[in-house]
Amino acid sequence: MENESQLASATPRDFTFQLLKQITNDFSEDNRIGVGGYGVVYKGTLDNGEVIAVKKLYYKHPGLDSDKQFQNECTNLMRVHHQNIVRLVGYCHEIRHICVEHNGRYVFAMVEDRALCFEYLEGGSLDKHLTDESCGFGWHTRYKIIKGICEGLNYLHNGSKESIFxxxxxxANIxxxxxxxxxxxxxxxxxLFDSTETCSTKGIIGTPGYMPPEYIxxxxxxxxFDVFSLGVTIIKIMSGQEGYSKFADMSSQEFIQLVHENWEKALQTTVLAHTSHGVKKCxxxxxxxxxxxxxxRPTIAEVVDELSKIDTTIIDELNKIDTDRSSPIEQVTNLQCNQAFTPCVNSGMFSKDGGKDGSMISSCSSQAIRASSDSVLLRANIKCPILSSTSVKIFSYDNLRLATRKFHSNCVLGExxxxxxxxxxIDENTLSPCEPGTGIPVAVKRLGQESSQGHKEWLAEINLAHLSHPNLVKLFGYCLEDEHRLLVYEFIPHGSLDNHLFKRDxxxxxxxxxxxKVALGVAKALAYLHCAEINVIVRDVKNSNILLDRVSESSEHRTSPI
Known part of the structure; x- marks a missing residue:
């Protein structure tokens, strides 16, 4: 995930109209991906391989102040840099003259070409995904979408001196x-507004159904105004278009009960109480x-604060469950999390299974430590939340399920x-699931319902993911949805050291x-883990927890033993 400093450094480019024609195949129908009230959107690919969405504005559409729309969208997007705001890649504004026939003679006419170029987003617009509680996105995905929208809107309202409404x-605009x-x-x-004072417009703007009464x-x-639109959007995310239509015919309490009961039916009994609480609170x-x-109505800042409390409730409950089943000694190092998850993206390679019993991955106490969940982090601040890291990505359960062919038995590497x-x-560029033999292989560790490894160990693996060394297995990302807890590692192709020592398989x-080389690699990894800045004791260094990425002496690649 791009951080704000990276986003801020990406200054929008001034594209020529000729270039935009070229990358969209002359704005062909095959490249068209959407149409709106102010223009048509096309898909294009730049020379550097970046895929972008090109919004070509209509030519002076009657009844539309298209110049103002273009200026608003271009200048306001240049001001904002946030992970939940669409990134402006570039723009085009050219005036040219062409010779055309008019009333039997040729005259020169002025043509104004305007376009805005955005990052291309594979998931499309949210309105195409709205369903009721019984199908479509699960609760975890819907909650992530709700929270992301709220954080983006909070940035617009409070992220700078001048608020953007x-x-x-x-x-449709998400x-x-x-x-x-x-x-x-x-x-x-x-x-743009300098303050929170009430302003007025001379005519209607916006979309019916999303405009508040005071504006109508x-x-x-x-x-x-935006908070009202947000409320309508959240209701539709949670209950679909049909569910929203029932809202007007019910009292608030009746509607809350209806949506809550529908989600309890959809989730059945497989989730913890925090999920039920989150549904009702949202x-x-x-x-x-x-x-x-x-x-x-609450302010958007108040909404974000309330959602953060939902996150805290989720983590606290998971830790309580883990503490209840752990020993007194384990409870000392139990991670007490008190902040929301921070989604991040990784740039590392992928890995494979190792030990015959799967312990090679199960034993990792971090993305980097090819050790066990018994590893000890020797630091003063034992208690910690899921830490923000640029090396770890959040996967959805549905994507990992597809990537492993629905966790098919033929895909089992270890147990x-x-x-x-x-x-x-998974696809190397999009990180979405793909067919076996295509894209990049990964090793997905799925904690069982009766797993001996609890939430404490699961968190430890993620929170040590910032460790980076050539001889440590990389954690690519994780998934936490309802009762599902998974870890995604780089795939190490040649398995565990013990298989080679004892000539198995x-x-x-x-x-x-x-x-x-293997012995030296292991020693280097341990020296790195034992250094004063890190202080990690593995406690489970053994042949089955050492993985090999190359076995050829002529290879220039270093063996990755741990």
Whole structure:
């Protein structure tokens, strides 16, 4: 995931109209991916391989102030840099003259070409994914989308001296990336305000159904305009279009009960109480956002704060469950988490299984430590949350399920007290699941319901993911959805050291030189882990927890033993 400093450094480019024609195949129908009130959107690929969405604005569309729309969207997007706001890649504004026939003679006419170029988001717009509780996205994905939208809107309202009011927030203007992270787009109606004072417009802007009563009746604009639109959007995310239509015919309490019961049926009995709490809390927040009296609506900052409390409840409950079943000694090092998850993206390679019992991965106490969940982190601050890291990515359960062919038995790499390790395949660029034999292989460790490895050990692996060394296995990412806890590692192709030492599974015997390289690699990894800055004691260094990525003496690649 790009951080804000990286985003801020990506200055939008000034594209020529000729280049945009070229990368969109002359704005062909095959490249068209969407159409809106102010223009048509096409898919294009730049010379550097980056795929972008090109929004070509209409030529002076009657009844539309298209110049203002273009200026608003371009200038306001240049001001914002946030993971939940669509990134502006570039723009085009050219005026040219062409010779055309008019009333039997040729004249020169002025043509104005305007386009805005955005990052291309594979998931499309949110409105295409809206369903009721019984199908479509699971609760975890919907909650992640809700939270992302709220954080993006909070940035617009409070991220700089001048607030930006979107004024057309709705599912059609929220785009999803490959990991279902939401990004707010379409800033054509957005406005800059120096304060939170009430302002007015001379005419109607926005979309019916998402405009608050004070705007419909008096054309008044405040930050609560966007909050009202947010409330409608959250309701539709949670209950679908059909569910939202029932809202007007029920009291708030009746609607809350209906949505809550529908989700309990959809989730059945497989989830913890925190999920039920989160569902109820989200729908309560949404109904407060659509209060007719804007004074009763929360600010977007208050909404984000309430969602953060939901995150805290989730982690606290998971830790309580883990503490209840752990020994007194284990409880000393139990991780007490008190902050929300921070999704991150990794740039590392992928890995494979190792030990015959799968312990090679199960035993890792971190993405980097090819050791065991018994590893000890010798630091003063034992208690910690899931730490923010640029080396770890959050996967959805559905994507990992597809990547491993629904956790098929043929994909099992190893099995132990923690559960199973599966081989999966993901696309190298999009990180989405793909067919076996294509993309990049990964090893997916899935904790079983009766796993001997608890939430404490699972968190430890993630929180040590910042460790980086050539002789440590890399953790690519993790998944936490309801009761599902998974870890995704790089795939190490030649298995564990013990298989080679004892010639199991047709493994090649190791020459003396290779054995020395393995021993040296293990020693280097341990020296790195034992250094004063890190202070990690593995407590489970053994042949089955040492993996080999190369067994050829002529290879220039270093053996990755741990």
């Amino acid at each position: 979107h004024l057309d927030l709705k599912p 785009l999803l990336d490959r990991n279902m992270m939401p990004k707010i787009g379409d800033f054509g109606l957005s406005r 009746n008096r054309f008044h604009i405040t930050p609560k 729908i309560e927040i949404a109904l407060r956002c659509v209060e007719a009296d804007r004074v009763k 132990g007290g923690f559960g199973c390790v599966y081989k999966g395949w 047709s493994c090649q015997p190791l020459s003396w030189n290779l054995r020395m």
